[in-house]
Amino acid sequence: MAEKARRRLRSSTVILGGMGALAAALTSCGSEPDKRCVDRNSYDAINGYRIVDSKNCSGTGGASAGRTGKKGGKAGGRQVDGQWYYDADVDGRRADYGTFSKSQAVDRGGFGCSGSAGG
Numbered sequence: 001m002a003e004k005a006r007r008r009l010r011s012s013t014v015i016l017g018g019m020g021a022l023a024a025a026l027t028s029c030g031s032e033p034d035k036r037c038v039d040r041n042s043y044d045a046i047n048g049y050r051i052v053d054s055k056n057c058s059g060t061g062g063a064s065a066g067r068t069g070k071k072g073g074k075a076g077g078r079q080v081d082g083q084w085y086y087d088a089d090v091d092g093r094r095a096d097y098g099t100f101s102k103s104q105a106v107d108r109g110g111f112g113c114s115g116s117a118g119g
Contacts, residue, residue, distance in 0.1 A: 048096025
């Protein structure tokens with residue numbers, strides 16, 4: 001009778017649980033890090049960089065984004081040096097503790113990611 005009292009999991013429950021774990025592992029290790037367009041000229045030691053409109057940043061997201069082409073709008077009468085800022089802590093319209101290097105942001109990793117995790 002002890003064997004009958006034990007509950008068996010249905011195969012659909014096992015499959016759905018496995019798919020959920022697989023989805024969590026894959027999405028937490030995405031190839032595209034979180035990014036914000038910031039004005040490099042606006043850094044404040046307490047608040048970080050000011051987030052600006054994405055049209056001020058290059059669409060490529062490379063480390064050389066910034067002062068190329070027709071970029072650089074005006075903010076308060078001064079030139080905006082827009083560049084993508086990755087994996088930053090965002091507080092309102094400010095971002096800090098991130099990196100301008102996309103490859104460094106991708107290498108930070110997460111659950112299920114290969115490579116060393118940064119900290």
